[in-house]
Amino acid sequence: MAITSPSRGSGSPVAAGRDVGSIRWVICSLLFLATTINYVDRQVIGLLKPTLQQQFGWTEVDYADIVFAFQLAYAIGLVLAGRVIDRIGTKLGFALALLLWSVAAVAHAWATAIGPIFAPLFAAVGLAYSVSVIGFIVVRFLLGLGEAGNFPASIKTIAEWFPKRERALATGIFNSGTNIGAIVTPLVVPWLTYTYGWPAAFVATGALGLLWLLLWWPLYNTPTKHSRVGPAELAYIQSDPPDPVVRVPWLALMPYRQTWAFAVAKFGTDPIWWLYLFWIPDFLYKTYGIDLKSLALPLIVIYQMATVGSVGGGWLSSSLLRRGWTANRARKTAMLICALAVVPIAFAANARHEWVAVCLVGLAAAAHQGWSANVFTLASDMFPRKAVGSVVGFGGMWGAIGGMLIAKVTGYLLQATGSYVPVFLIAASAYLVTLAVVHALVPRLEPAALPER
Structure with missing residues (x-):
C-alpha cells in the first residue's frame, strides 16, 4: 500500500494515518502512563517538603542537598540509560528502569531506618548530615x-514507532504525562498523608510502577515484531527514508554541534522545570499560606495549563510543518513563542493575589x-534512530547537571534571602538565552553526518 504525505490542508497528523491502524497510539499511551507514574513518584517529596521539614528540622540547604542527590543520580543514570537501552532494546531496558525506580520510591517510607546504615559512610567522607537527611539522600x-x-x-520508542510528521505530536502527548502526574499527586498525597501518614504516600505511589509493568511486558514490541501491527501501519511508520545503519560509540557523538545543541537546550531549561516540581508547593505555602490540604487546586490549575502547553507545543510545530515550513523554522518558531511566554514569571513572587501567582x-x-516537546523532537530530527537513545541520554545528563546547580542555587538563595524573587528572575530569562545559544550552534537543523557502518 502506498503511503502519501498529508496535504497542507489536511487535518492533524493522527488523521493523516488514521486509516492504516492505531497500534502506535496504544504504544504512545503506555509511554504516557509511564511518564505520569515517573512524575508522581518524583513529585511526592515536593508536596511533603513543609511536612518533612517541620518534622525533621531540615534547613533549606538540607532539602536542596536531597534534591541534589536525585539530580546527580539522574545525570549518571541518563548516561547509562541511553547506552543500555540502545544495546538491550526498549522493552527490557524500560522495564528494568521502572522496576528500580518503583522499589526506590517505596523505600522512601523507610528512609529514617536507612539513614543510620549509611551514616558511617557519610561521616567517613566528611559529610555531616542528620540520619533523616542521609536516608532521603x-x-x-x-x-x-x-x-x-x-x-x-520513550524518545527511542517514538523514533521507532512514528514517522517524522507525527513525532512532535506523539512526544507532546506522552510528555503531557508529566503534567498529569503533577495533577494526580496533590489529589492523592494529602489524603494519604493525613489518613495514614507520610510513609504511606510513598508506598502507594511507588507501587503504581509495578502495575504498569503488567501492561508493558505483554503489550510492547518493536513495530516489525508486533503481532497486531498490520502491513499498512508498518508501511506508514516506515514511510520516511530509512536512516543509515550506524554504530554510535558515546564519545563519537561529542564532535557534533547537533549533540551540543540538544545538550544546551536541556541544560538551560530542564532545571526550571525541576524548580517548579520541587519548590512551587513550598513557594505557595510560604508566600500565601497554602498548606498541604489546600494545595490541590492551585497545582491542578498550574499543571492543567502545562498539559495544554505540552500538546500545544507539539501541535504548533507539526502544524507549521504541514504548511510547508522547514523543520528548522517550525521548531525554532515554536520554541521562541514558548520562551517569550515564560518571561512573565518574573513577577510571580510579588503578585498581590495567590491566583495571579498561580496563573x-x-x-x-x-x-x-x-518548549520541551520541541526540544525532544530535535533529537530525532538531527540523529538517526540508532543514536536517539544515546543523544537523549547525553542531553538529559546535562539537564540533570543543570538541575543539580539550580538545587544548590535555590537552596542558598532561599536560605540567604527568604525570597523567591531572584529564583524566578533566573527562570524568566533562561529560555531566551538558551534558544540564542542553540541557534548559534545549529543555525539550520541538519542531520548529523554520523559514519555508516
Missing part, C-alpha cells in the same frame, strides 16, 4: 538512577512543556 539517589530511563526509552506559574509551566 540515599533513596532519592536510587530513585533518580531508575527514573533516568524513562525519557531515553503566572501555570503560563510558564505550559510554555516549558511546549
Whole structure:
C-alpha cells in the first residue's frame, strides 16, 4: 500500500494515518502512563517538603542537598540509560528502569531506618548530615538512577514507532504525562498523608510502577515484531527514508554541534522545570499560606495549563510543518513563542493575589512543556534512530547537571534571602538565552553526518 504525505490542508497528523491502524497510539499511551507514574513518584517529596521539614528540622540547604542527590543520580543514570537501552532494546531496558525506580520510591517510607546504615559512610567522607537527611539522600539517589530511563526509552520508542510528521505530536502527548502526574499527586498525597501518614504516600505511589509493568511486558514490541501491527501501519511508520545503519560509540557523538545543541537546550531549561516540581508547593505555602490540604487546586490549575502547553507545543510545530515550513523554522518558531511566554514569571513572587501567582506559574509551566516537546523532537530530527537513545541520554545528563546547580542555587538563595524573587528572575530569562545559544550552534537543523557502518 502506498503511503502519501498529508496535504497542507489536511487535518492533524493522527488523521493523516488514521486509516492504516492505531497500534502506535496504544504504544504512545503506555509511554504516557509511564511518564505520569515517573512524575508522581518524583513529585511526592515536593508536596511533603513543609511536612518533612517541620518534622525533621531540615534547613533549606538540607532539602536542596536531597534534591541534589536525585539530580546527580539522574545525570549518571541518563548516561547509562541511553547506552543500555540502545544495546538491550526498549522493552527490557524500560522495564528494568521502572522496576528500580518503583522499589526506590517505596523505600522512601523507610528512609529514617536507612539513614543510620549509611551514616558511617557519610561521616567517613566528611559529610555531616542528620540520619533523616542521609536516608532521603540515599533513596532519592536510587530513585533518580531508575527514573533516568524513562525519557531515553520513550524518545527511542517514538523514533521507532512514528514517522517524522507525527513525532512532535506523539512526544507532546506522552510528555503531557508529566503534567498529569503533577495533577494526580496533590489529589492523592494529602489524603494519604493525613489518613495514614507520610510513609504511606510513598508506598502507594511507588507501587503504581509495578502495575504498569503488567501492561508493558505483554503489550510492547518493536513495530516489525508486533503481532497486531498490520502491513499498512508498518508501511506508514516506515514511510520516511530509512536512516543509515550506524554504530554510535558515546564519545563519537561529542564532535557534533547537533549533540551540543540538544545538550544546551536541556541544560538551560530542564532545571526550571525541576524548580517548579520541587519548590512551587513550598513557594505557595510560604508566600500565601497554602498548606498541604489546600494545595490541590492551585497545582491542578498550574499543571492543567502545562498539559495544554505540552500538546500545544507539539501541535504548533507539526502544524507549521504541514504548511510547508522547514523543520528548522517550525521548531525554532515554536520554541521562541514558548520562551517569550515564560518571561512573565518574573513577577510571580510579588503578585498581590495567590491566583495571579498561580496563573503566572501555570503560563510558564505550559510554555516549558511546549518548549520541551520541541526540544525532544530535535533529537530525532538531527540523529538517526540508532543514536536517539544515546543523544537523549547525553542531553538529559546535562539537564540533570543543570538541575543539580539550580538545587544548590535555590537552596542558598532561599536560605540567604527568604525570597523567591531572584529564583524566578533566573527562570524568566533562561529560555531566551538558551534558544540564542542553540541557534548559534545549529543555525539550520541538519542531520548529523554520523559514519555508516
